Amino acid sequence: MTILIVDDDRDIVESISIFLKAEGYEVLKAYNGLEALEKLNENPVHLMILDIMMPQLDGIKTLMKLRRSRNIPVILLSAKSEDADKILGLTAGADDYVTKPFNPSELVARVRSQLRRYTSLGSIEKESSRIVSGGLAVDTESKTVTLDGEKVRLTPIEYKILELLAKNKGRVLSADEIYRRVWNEESVVGDNTIAVHVRHIREKIEINPKEPRYLKVVWGIGYKLD
Amino acid sequence: MKKIFYSKVTKTIAWIMLLALTLAFTYELYSAVNEYVSVDEYSVYDFKNEFESSRAVGDLLDTPIQLLVSAYRELDIGSVHIHQHNGQILYMESTPAPTLTPSPVELTPVPTIIPRTQSVVELKPTVEPIPAPTTPALIPAEAEAADMNVYEHVKEYFSFLEDSEGLEYYVRINDAVFRNCDAESEKDLMENRFYYLAERSSAGECSYESSGYRGSLRSLNSYFDADEMYGSDSIVVCSAIKDDYARKMEECWNAQEAVIRESYRTLLVLLGGMVLIVIYLIAAAGKNSAGEIKRSGMDKLWTEIYLALMLGGSIGAVALCVILIESSVSTLYGAIPQYISEPLIYVTAVLGMLITVGSLLMLVRKLKQGQFIKDSVCCVLIALAWRIAKAVILWLFRVLRTIWRYFARTWRALSTEIRSIMAKKTGRWLIGGLSVFSFLLWLCGTFTPDAPIFLLFAIVIFAAAVYALIKRAKDMDEIRKGTKEIKGGKLSYKIAAPHSADLKELADDINHIAKGLDESVAAKLKAEKLKTELITNVSHDLKTPLTSIISYTELLSKVEDLPEEASDYIAIIASKSDKLKRLTQDLFDISKVQSGNENINFERLDAALLIEQSLAEYEKEINSSGLDFVVNLEKDVYISADGKKMSRAVGNLIGNILKYSMSGTRVFILLRANEGKAWMEFKNIASYYMDFDPEEIVGRFVRGDESRSSEGSGLGLAIAKSYVEACKGSFELNIDGDLFKITIGFDRA
Numbered sequence: 001m002t003i004l005i006v007d008d009d010r011d012i013v014e015s016i017s018i019f020l021k022a023e024g025y026e027v028l029k030a031y032n033g034l035e036a037l038e039k040l041n042e043n044p045v046h047l048m049i050l051d052i053m054m055p056q057l058d059g060i061k062t063l064m065k066l067r068r069s070r071n072i073p074v075i076l077l078s079a080k081s082e083d084a085d086k087i088l089g090l091t092a093g094a095d096d097y098v099t100k101p102f103n104p105s106e107l108v109a110r111v112r113s114q115l116r117r118y119t120s121l122g123s124i125e126k127e128s129s130r131i132v133s134g135g136l137a138v139d140t141e142s143k144t145v146t147l148d149g150e151k152v153r154l155t156p157i158e159y160k161i162l163e164l165l166a167k168n169k170g171r172v173l174s175a176d177e178i179y180r181r182v183w184n185e186e187s188v189v190g191d192n193t194i195a196v197h198v199r200h201i202r203e204k205i206e207i208n209p210k211e212p213r214y215l216k217v218v219w220g221i222g223y224k225l226d
Numbered sequence: 227m228k229k230i231f232y233s234k235v236t237k238t239i240a241w242i243m244l245l246a247l248t249l250a251f252t253y254e255l256y257s258a259v260n261e262y263v264s265v266d267e268y269s270v271y272d273f274k275n276e277f278e279s280s281r282a283v284g285d286l287l288d289t290p291i292q293l294l295v296s297a298y299r300e301l302d303i304g305s306v307h308i309h310q311h312n313g314q315i316l317y318m319e320s321t322p323a324p325t326l327t328p329s330p331v332e333l334t335p336v337p338t339i340i341p342r343t344q345s346v347v348e349l350k351p352t353v354e355p356i357p358a359p360t361t362p363a364l365i366p367a368e369a370e371a372a373d374m375n376v377y378e379h380v381k382e383y384f385s386f387l388e389d390s391e392g393l394e395y396y397v398r399i400n401d402a403v404f405r406n407c408d409a410e411s412e413k414d415l416m417e418n419r420f421y422y423l424a425e426r427s428s429a430g431e432c433s434y435e436s437s438g439y440r441g442s443l444r445s446l447n448s449y450f451d452a453d454e455m456y457g458s459d460s461i462v463v464c465s466a467i468k469d470d471y472a473r474k475m476e477e478c479w480n481a482q483e484a485v486i487r488e489s490y491r492t493l494l495v496l497l498g499g500m501v502l503i504v505i506y507l508i509a510a511a512g513k514n515s516a517g518e519i520k521r522s523g524m525d526k527l528w529t530e531i532y533l534a535l536m537l538g539g540s541i542g543a544v545a546l547c548v549i550l551i552e553s554s555v556s557t558l559y560g561a562i563p564q565y566i567s568e569p570l571i572y573v574t575a576v577l578g579m580l581i582t583v584g585s586l587l588m589l590v591r592k593l594k595q596g597q598f599i600k601d602s603v604c605c606v607l608i609a610l611a612w613r614i615a616k617a618v619i620l621w622l623f624r625v626l627r628t629i630w631r632y633f634a635r636t637w638r639a640l641s642t643e644i645r646s647i648m649a650k651k652t653g654r655w656l657i658g659g660l661s662v663f664s665f666l667l668w669l670c671g672t673f674t675p676d677a678p679i680f681l682l683f684a685i686v687i688f689a690a691a692v693y694a695l696i697k698r699a700k701d702m703d704e705i706r707k708g709t710k711e712i713k714g715g716k717l718s719y720k721i722a723a724p725h726s727a728d729l730k731e732l733a734d735d736i737n738h739i740a741k742g743l744d745e746s747v748a749a750k751l752k753a754e755k756l757k758t759e760l761i762t763n764v765s766h767d768l769k770t771p772l773t774s775i776i777s778y779t780e781l782l783s784k785v786e787d788l789p790e791e792a793s794d795y796i797a798i799i800a801s802k803s804d805k806l807k808r809l810t811q812d813l814f815d816i817s818k819v820q821s822g823n824e825n826i827n828f829e830r831l832d833a834a835l836l837i838e839q840s841l842a843e844y845e846k847e848i849n850s851s852g853l854d855f856v857v858n859l860e861k862d863v864y865i866s867a868d869g870k871k872m873s874r875a876v877g878n879l880i881g882n883i884l885k886y887s888m889s890g891t892r893v894f895i896l897l898r899a900n901e902g903k904a905w906m907e908f909k910n911i912a913s914y915y916m917d918f919d920p921e922e923i924v925g926r927f928v929r930g931d932e933s934r935s936s937e938g939s940g941l942g943l944a945i946a947k948s949y950v951e952a953c954k955g956s957f958e959l960n961i962d963g964d965l966f967k968i969t970i971g972f973d974r975a
Contacts, residue, residue: 009770009773009774011774011778012770012773012774012777015774015777015778015781016777018781019777019780019781022784053766079765079766079769079770079773080762080766081811081814100769100770100772100773101769101772101773101775101776101803101807101810102773102776103776103780104776104777104780104781105780174832174835175832175835175838175839192838192839192841192842192857194838195835195838195839195841195842196842196845198842199842199843199845217839217873218869219831219836219839219869219870219872219873220829220831220832220833220835220836220839220865220867220869220872220873221829221830221831221832221835221869222835
C-alpha cells in the first residue's frame with residue numbers, strides 16, 4: 001500500500017511518513033503540487049495526503065487535476081479551519097479534511113479508514129436492508145453496524161437511535177422526536193439522555209468525536225446522519 | 227349511503243321524477259280547470275261558497291229580470307228614434323229585428339246546472355207564442371202602441387224560458403202578466419225555497435226580496451233601479467226555482483265540489499312531492515359521488531344569468547300556463563283551440579320546471595363552492611370600478627404631491643435665498659435700493675408722459691433681479707442636495723459647480739470634505755481587511771510549526787529506552803504544545819469575532835436542547851468532577867442564534883465551571899423564560915477567593931486563579947461573551963461572595 005505525502009513543510013512530511021511507515025505503509029514524498037502529480041504518474045499510489053497552501057501548485061488545484069483521471073482517496077491537510085475552506089476542499093474531490101495542528105494518531109486512523117474503504121469495500125453489496133453513509137453501514141435486518149467493514153459494538157438503545165437516524169439520512173431529528181420514536185414515550189424536560197447516547201455513539205463510530213464525519217450535532221436543533 | 231346520495235344516477239332519477247310530477251301536476255290542474263271553470267268559475271277559486279250562494283242559483287234566478295232589462299233596453303234605444311221621428315213605424319224600421327238570440331252570458335244559467343256527463347235540460351230556442359188566453363185578456367185596451375211593443379218585446383224575450391225546466395217566473399208589467407207556470411200571483415212563487423222578487427212602482431221606487439239565495443245577483447239591481455227607460459211602468463218580476471229541481475241542482479253542485487276538492491288534494495300531494503325532490507336536489511347539488519365539491523364549466527357562467535333564468539323561467543312558465551289555460555277553457559271567440567293549447571301547456575310547464583330548478587341548482591352549487599358573490603358580474607364590475615377609482619385617486623394624489631413638493635422646494639430655496647441676501651449688508655442695500663428705484667420708476671411712470679418707457683425699464687430691471695435670484699436659489703438647492711447625499715453615505719458625490727463665486731467656494735469646500743471622508747473610509751476598510759488577513763496568516767504560520775512539534779513529540783514519546791527524566795520532559799512538551807494548539811485556535815476565533823469578521827448564521831434554536839447537548843459533551847468530566855449539577859430547563863423556549871457559536875459559548879461556560887468550582891458543591895444550570903425573553907443561568911461556587919472585577923475577568927487572557935493556569939487558554943469567558951453578543955444576546959457576570967453567576971439573555975424567537 002503506497003501513500004503519497006505532499007506538503008511544503010519537509011518536517012511535517014517527514015513526521016507523517018515515520019508514523020505511516022510504522023503502520024507498514026509504503027511512503028512517497030512530494031513538496032509541491034507539480035512534484036506530486038509527477039510522482040503519481042510514475043508510481044502506483046493508493047492514497048494521497050495533500051496540503052493546501054503550497055508554492056507552485058496549491059492543493060486544491062492539484063486535487064482537481066488529479067480527479068480528472070484518478071479515483072484514489074485524498075485527505076486534505078490544512079491550517080485553514082474555516083467551514084468554507086472545508087466545504088471547498090471536499091467539493092473539489094477530497095475524501096477527508098484534517099486541520100493543522102493535528103494529532104498524528106488521528107491522521108493515521110483516517111488513512112486506515114480511507115484505505116480500507118477504497119480497497120476492501122470497493123464494491124458494496126446493494127442490499128435494501130443496508131443503509132450506507134460513507135464507511136458507515138447500518139444493516140437493519142441483522143441489526144449490525146459496520147464502520148469501514150469492521151463491526152461496531154453498540155448497545156440496543158444506541159443501535160435504535162443510529163438506525164432511526166440512518167433511516168432518516170440527511171434529515172435533522174429533534175431530541176424529542178428521537179425520544180418518542182425510540183422509547184415510544186414523551187421526553188422529559190431537563191433530561192439529556194439522548195444527548196448522552198448520541199455522544200457515546202459518536203465516540204464509537206467517529207475517529208474524532210469532536211469533529212464528527214457521520215453523526216452530526218445540529219446545535220440547538222437536533223441530530224442528523226450525513 | 228353517501229355515495230348513493232350524491233351519485234349521478236340518483237340525481238338523474240330525481241330529475242325524471244320531478245319532471246314526471248310536473249307533468250302530472252299540470253295535467254291535473256288543467257283538467258280541473260278545464261272541467262269546472264265554466265261551471266262555476268268563482269267556485270273553482272273560492273271553496274267557501276255553498277250551493278246557496280253559487281252562481282248556478284244566482285244566474286238562474288237572475289234570468290227573468292235580465293231578460294226584462296234587455297227587452298226594455300232594446301226598446302229604449304229604439305224609442306230614441308220614436309222621439310226624433312215621431313212615429314211608431316219609424317221605430318219598427320229603424321230598429322233592426324230584435325236580437326232573438328240572447329247573448330251567451332244570458333243563456334249560461336241553463337247549461338250551468340248540467341254536469342258534462344249528463345244532459346238534463348236541453349235548450350230549445352224556438353219562439354212560441356204566448357198562450358192566447360193570457361195575453362189578450364191582460365193587455366188593457368187603452369194600451370198605447372209603444373206599450374204594445376213593450377209587451378211584444380218582453381213576450382218575445384221570455385219565450386225562451388217557456389220550457390225551462392227548473393225556473394218559474396211571474397212578470398207583471400202594469401196589468402200585463404207573463405208567466406210560465408200556474409202561479410196566480412207572485413205570492414205563489416214565493417213559497418219556493420229559492421225565489422227572487424223585484425218590484426218597481428209606477429213612481430220608480432224599487433224593492434227587492436229574495437229567499438234561499440245568499441249570493442249577489444250581479445248588478446242588475448242597479449239597472450233596474452236607476453234607469454229611466456221604464457217610464458211610469460209598474461213592474462213586478464218574480465222568479466223561483468222549483469224545489470225538486472233545486473234539490474237536483476244541489477246534488478249536482480255538491481258532486482262537482484267534491485270532485486274539485488279531490489283535485490286540489492291531488493295537486494297538493496304532487497306539489498309536496500315536487501318540493502321534496504327539489505330539496506333533495508338542492509342538498510345533493512354540487513357534490514360528486516365522493517362527496518367532493520367539483521367545479522365544472524357550467525359553473526363559470528355568471529350568477530346573474532342563473533338568477534335571471536330562475537326568475538324568468540318560473541314567472542314566464544307560470545304566466546304562459548295561466549294564459550294558455552285561460553284561453554283554452556275560455557269559450558270566447560278567438561281562443562286557441564284546445565288541441566294546440568293543451569300540449570303547449572305541458573311543454574311550457576316541464577320546460578319551466580327544468581329551467582327554474584336547473585338554474586336554482588346552479589346557484590346552490592355556486593353557494594356551496596363559495597363562488598356566489600365571486601361569480602357575480604355585478605361584484606366583479608364593482609370591484610373593478612373600485613380598483614380603477616382607487617388607482618385614479620392614488621394617481622391624482624401623487625400628481626398633487628409632486629406639484630406641492632415642487633412648489634414647496636422652490637419656495638424653500640427662494641425664501642432661504644432671500645433670507646441669506648437680507649442677512650448681508652450689501653443684500654439689504656441692494657433690496658432697499660431696488661425697492662426705492664422701482665418706486666421712483668413707478669412714480670416717474672405715473673406722473674410723466676413718457677410712462678411706457680419707464681415702465682418697460684422697470685420691468686426689465688425687475689426681471690433681471692428675479693432671474694438672478696432664481697439662479698442663486700438653484701445653486702443653493704444643488705449644494706443642499708449634494709450635502710444630503712454625502713451625509714447619506716454617498717461620499718463620491720460631487721456637487722456641480724455653481725454660477726456665483728461665493729457659492730462655488732462653498733461647494734468646493736464641501737466636495738473637498740467629502741473626498742477626505744471617502745479616502746479615510748477606504749483606508750479604514752483596507753486596514754480592516756489587512757487585519758483579517760493578518761489574523762489568518764499569523765494563525766497559519768503558528769499552526770504549521772506547531773504541527774511538527776506535536777508530531778515529533780508524539781514520535782519521541784514512542785521511543786523506548788529513554789531515560790525517565792526525558793520521558794517526563796516529553797510529557798511536558800506534549801501538554802504545552804497541546805495547550806498552544808488550543809490557544810492558537812482560541813486566539814484566532816476571538817480575533818475573528820471581535821473584529822466582526824465572523825459570519826453569524828441565525829437559526830431558531832431550542833435553548834433547552836442546546837444546553838443538554840453541551841452538557842452531554844462534558845458528560846464524563848461532569849461525572850468525575852464530584853460536583854452536583856442541578857439542571858432545570860424550561861421546555862419550548864426558542865431563541866434565534868447561531869447554533870455552533872452558542873454551543874461553543876455554553877461549552878466554555880460548562881468547562882469553566884468544571885475547572886473552577888469547589889469540589890462537592892452544587893452547580894445550577896437554569897433556563898427560564900417570560901413573555902419575550904429567555905434567560906440561561908450558570909451558577910457555581912468558586913474554589914478560590916475571587917478578588918477580581920467582573921469586567922476584568924471576561925477580558926482576554928485573564929484567569930481568576932493563576933495557580934491552575936495549566937489548563938485552558940484564558941480566553942474561554944471572553945470567547946463565550948463575544949459569541950453571545952455576536953448572536954445578539956446579553957452576557958452578564960455577577961460575583962456575590964463565592965457565587966459565580968453568568969446570565970445569558972436572548973429575545974425569544
